Amino acid sequence: MINTPPPSRVRSRRASGSAAAPSRWLRIGLPVVLALVWLVVMGGGGSSFSQLSKVASNDQSQHLPASAEATQVRELQASFRDSDLVPAVLVFQRDGGLESADSDAIAETVASLADLDGVAADAISPVIPSEDGEAAEVFVPLDSSVKVSDTVELIRAQFAATDSSGALPAGLNAWVTGPAGLSADIVGAFSGIDGLLLLVALAAVFVILVAVYRSPLLPLIVLATSMFALIGAVSVVVALAKAELVLLSGQTQGILLILVVGAATDYSLLFVARYREALRDHERRWDAMWAALRGSFEPILASGGTVIAALMILLLSDLNSNRAMGPVAAIGIVFAMLAALTLLPVLMLAAGRVAFWPRRPAFGSAHPAQGAVEGAKGVWPAIARLVSRRPRAVWVTSVLLLAVASLGMLQLKADGVSQNEFVLGESQARDGQAVLGEHFPGGSGTPAVIVAPEAELDRVASTVLDARGVASVSVLSADSPSGSLRFTADGLQSVGAPGSPIPDPTVVEGDVMIEATLEDAGDSAEAEQVIRELRAGFAADGLHGEVLIGGTTAIALDSNDAAIHDRTLVIPLVLGAILVILMLLLRSVVAPVLLVGSVVLSYFAALGVSALVFNGVFGFAGADPSVPLFGFVFLVALGIDYNIFLMTRVREESLVHGAREGVLRGLTSTGGVITSAGLVLAATFAALGVLPVLFLAQISFIVAFGVLLDTFLVRSLLVPALAYDIGRRIWWPSRLGRLGHGGPAGEALVGSSTDRGIPSR
Template structure:
């Protein structure tokens, strides 16, 4: 009777645990809900929000905020007629500019700058009305565009740094919905194909959506408590990671749970066994990704530094949801959630010829040949990175052309001999006159005018003789910084220079940190030095090859005019951190097989045969989620999504299946050096023959 009561009590507790977990998640979501909806309110996408605090252009923006009226919004109103402007066109332009000046607080009266060919009239317009308020800036740009109208062959476009920021902000603000829906749709389609069930795919997809909502609340909290920067790029990447990494963890758990249901009668007990089996690998995997992303905290670039914590939040929220909420829901739904392929207790799966067994067999027969061929292929692909286009200019950052970019193109054609974008110099007021004179004497400067003063600082507006973001203008900005001691040089073009320089510095610091942190985690997990070095070398080779493929297609196929300066660093961090995931799944299973006494070659091939299908499914899902970025309207996102998606596919179907397996077969026990598995098991001592009495 006592045993029966004990079993009954244990059964009640088992039934209660999933409901308790579900209740806790409902409570957590209720707490996170007020914060999740506010994440878009703290998202900032000004160029200066991406820059490091130490950059000249950042200091300029901060000081401009303290000047009368705050940071000025720089606009350029461009009037153009192909056959040449008429007197009526000039009168229309003058009237519209006068209306704009009368309706808004401008830093100076706009003066017309005609082009030499008579086709274009440019009016620089600067207003301090918006200050730091992005919404007010967007309203100002909209109001100016409402007034500046053409017709009958006269085109009117509003460009400049302020208009470009507004157009970029509109693009980033429009990403949230399409990015989420497209990602969810892609994941849903792949899960339906993988699970071949009309119901099962809904569970991990819904759990991933819940994890994404939770991550938004946590990200808002980080912004409020620690000042973590939030940009459209970082919040979009966070969503991608939640769905990509979360679905990967779900695939591993559900696959193991299906196996255990055939072996164990009760779903609760089967889920417990599944968590014990795959939990350590999933925890190690997520820990590696989190550690790699957190290395971005060492970056000086605000956008990269902010992406580290947000990406980590996404991975950890996905991990928490997939190891608690997903198991609870699956246990509550029971075996029927797998319909029509329900894993019956005591049944055995239908034996089928495994593709990965065949692939592993070829790698096992000629490991050195496969290894050499794969390494040569990756090396050849990496050479394509030499064909990457130059640095991406602001006007080339959009896949479709907004009005601000069209205005800049019109200006570049009409004023090829001069700059059309102001360079902002902030000088100490007691040295403002000397700084103004030095600026005017600097080679490449066409004009310089003194502006606002306050708090010991004076603003000087400089126009370069060269077009914006050209090599000659960059040389002028560097000359100004060299000549004007104690002053800061900023503006849109200076910001791009600072972005490039800071990315180069960050790469030198973050890359070694990522490699070291990932290597240490792998050493602790696999208890070996050779296996971790093999995995890290493999993912670095994948990164180089993926970047090389990007170099082969970005300009010739996609028509991109430049490469985002942060592409190399961000793609490296993501591909190394995420690519090592699959290596962990494979090598962890290989180690398990070796611990049971399997020979090294047999252990490697068994690990590939048993985990290959799950790793392939997980790789496809992760690649597809990052591929969603290639449909976004920002070139930076398209390039990043393409390189990571291609890298994940290379890692999944070439490196993991062939190169790591063949290297493990070739190295044999040396792959586990210097751990105990690297030593051959001792032969048991022979049992001496029993001597007969009296012999």
């Protein structure tokens, strides 16, 4: 680690004029070159923002690994059908029963859909009335080569137009639901991701920076750095997505925007704090900039490297969406670090002391956050005195508070939710699905798709038909007028005229395709249990690998199973990677173990409080299994950032002033900047809550609350008090841990009561 000499020494060297002035090329040429490079990045990547949503896919089936059974069935489906169709389900309903005029209006409305772009007109089903006579459904397959959400909007607009013209009688309600309707609602939920989300995040950061620095120029410089970093990251991600090297979803897109802005701002705040200190010690801006860069380079690099290591471990995930999050978010962190270490120093060099106007740091002025803690005024010296006087009471109380909050984890329901719960607020697809479930089997429009050998057709179809939770079974037949054959206890039946010959099922490479309509909604827990039981039954019959089950329910089931697998695999690996990085950075074993333990405990507390809020305040039905995983990756990796900022400064101060005094000085020196960084990061993640998406809303709360917990409790009280109580042994086995001190001031204290572990009073 590069040690910054005491301010008095720096000023004396500058005053004597012993420091050699850098060359003109270095002072002018290097900043100009760096500025030009970032201007090229800005110019080349500016157009990428408009393409970000276009290259994103929210199709859950694409997030599954190739080995998943549902993925294999999805690929086989293309062999049985001429085109890749996505079903939309039209639901019509009238309280008290459909009237004769309703039937004519429904038929006329459905006929008008044949002319819409994206509608597979020749595959539209007949109108199917419900048994209670109050509703009717129509299956309208949509061509996926045309953007499905656009086609759904055209259909919904058609309903609105016919309704206003009187084609739909008063009292007759209509919805577009099914996989296509849900896909359109998800796209609509993400529609504000490029504009509203970014605007809210930047506005929150700007307000916090103005409040912290009370300067009109500095917040603009920091935000400009964040925006340059974001544009660079987006341009690379869009290029990779176009080349199909990464899978970009709306969730990944939202997290990328927030993560880059938050991380770049945090790293910038650390450099700015060092630069403000250096301006008091150095008369020349160039010298101050280099001093700030030397002091911030290692912690920024270590902090960013820790987050990148944690994110890249996601590449070991089974779920494609989890795997894609790793490199996409890591690219964002890389650009955040590059901008903070190259662009920001250039901007601050150009602005100099003016950046801090009207509170410009004068050369030779005292450091308000440095010096002896006793007698100093301010919040952080007061906290440091509390830590020094009652260290054990402070850290024990902090641990107990976190442990109590962690008990809420017992209430966390993270085993998956219905796709209909994915969108918060208004969702026509969710409302339509509810009506569909009242009058038809819940799985209408989202059947389980089973691929089986032709020779096993009767055996497999009979097993499926007899299974609990299955309403009906059909077999795909291209020669049937309806496109399929109904399977009953008496065998295959055609829907054609009585006595007409029964067409043969469609056979592709010796396999047939069976569709089973389930009694429960296709993405419900009950439907998933039916699929589990069917798979287990076929495996017991010796048909494992020969009979494959896919469809909407199987996709949700396989996605949840893959997410749980990823959570179990990734979390221990992330912890191990962070621990190794901290050991290398701090040259210690004890300190990294304690730091990781404190952040993990903080994560458990954040998850516990979040579970209580989700259940008791927001009334969420549950959470995706990936929510705890991403909450862990971001909270632990980003929470360690603040401990890195703190402990690198503590180590630096300890080398000069001794272990315990170093803790107090490090706490007072970094208190303001780390608190500001925590507020910024919490605000940026909280901005995710403006999007009506369950996953993002939950991640938003978990990370924002967890960051605040890390900032105000773990980093401010728990870690400093624990480090102070342990004393020099926290740096074991490094030389600092053995001797306690590295500088003249410290050597004078070797063997004292402070060094032996007795708290100073």
